Amino acid sequence: MYRLGKDEGLGVRTPKVFLNPKESAVKPSAKARSRTATREPQRLDPTQREAIIAREAVAFFAEHGFEGQTRELAKRLRITQPLLYRYFPTKEALIERVYQEVFVGGWKASWGKLITDRAAPLRSRLAQFYREYAEVILTYEWIRLFMFAGLRDLGLNARYLKMLRERVFEKVIEEIRAEYGRPSISELPITVLEIEMIWGLHAAIFYLGVRQFIYSMPLETDLNSIIDAKVATFLNGVRCVLPARVKA
DSSP states (O other): OOOOGGOOOOOOOOOOOOSSSOOOSSSOOHHHHHTTTTSSSSOHOOOHHHHHHHHHHHHHHHHOOTTTTTHHHHHHHHSSSHHHHSSSSHHHHHHHHHHHHIITTTTHHHHHHHHHTTSSSSSHHHHHHHHHHHHSSSHHHHHHHHHHHHHHOOOOOOHHHHHHHHIIIIHHHHHHHHTTTTTTTSOOOOOOOHHHHHHHHHHHHHHHHHHTTOOOOOOSSHHHHHHHHHHHHHHHGGGSSOOOOOOO
């Protein structure tokens, strides 16, 4: 896990600053308060303030990586660092909130049903899933945070990829086996090659975001067309690594 260094400045007293720029640290006179009572906005309640900190942390870490200091984040928010730590006691706690907001919060419960609904052709199911999934992950924040988390070895990537395997990879392999008349994964465990083939498809979708938000190379054609082509190519080739058919 990332540990705070001495340069984080936790012991330094700084003037109190508010998230709302219209709020002042200097108390106005009674006369001034009377004139402005009906015009000044109320201070943010704790829930609102916490949400604002979390939202800005997502943008901040996506820009600077997880080595970015909380002192600088507090400056961007125009609050004191001690106030930030009142809501998130450690940097690890703040990073965990970012993980929950970006990687867990964006997950749709409907995706599992979409993948396994055999009323629709497998190709259309996978194409629709990856279209919807791409809308969530192919963003500046998602791609860059995932890359930075991997470089810092924070453990976030391993947690997310475990969730991905359980919620997507295993379901896709089960559906592929059913499509081509192969044994269920309950009868025959998933093979290493099957997992590798799913990784290949998934990584191809993820790489579209890397090209855009790491290499600054915009896509040259419609995203959905690219996804449909990758899914079709995957399904046309994956059968060669599937277990043999069960003999009658």
